[in-house]
Amino acid sequence: MNSKILYPALVVAWLVAAGFTTPPALDGDVGGSVADSATGTPLPGGEVRILRGGNTIAATTTDAFGRYVIHNVPGGSYSVEVCSKTPFGPGCRAGSSGLMSRSD
Numbered sequence: 001m002n003s004k005i006l007y008p009a010l011v012v013a014w015l016v017a018a019g020f021t022t023p024p025a026l027d028g029d030v031g032g033s034v035a036d037s038a039t040g041t042p043l044p045g046g047e048v049r050i051l052r053g054g055n056t057i058a059a060t061t062t063d064a065f066g067r068y069v070i071h072n073v074p075g076g077s078y079s080v081e082v083c084s085k086t087p088f089g090p091g092c093r094a095g096s097s098g099l100m101s102r103s104d
Helices: 003-018
Strands: 027-033 047-052 055-061 067-074 076-086 089-100
Touching: 027 076, 047 067, 055 067
Parallel strands: none
Antiparallel strands: 027 067, 047 055, 047 076, 076 089
């Protein structure tokens, strides 16, 4: 094979293998609302945690209408957990899991 063709092909293959041609993951927002599953009543003051591998990445508190938003969360796979005080003491419930990715 001609070295004028082989060398550029090897450089391109190396760049692709090294990940230099992949754009970096962008940060995004995670938001939603929390409500009692039995009554549909919004949950104000609930702590919402974004978890990756069991570690808290970010947290916030729901507003008076049970809504929350967490800004600038790096792209990746996460789970959401909601903790609140109940008449029986504090309790946490796992929410949904998902993959946050770029959506142009």
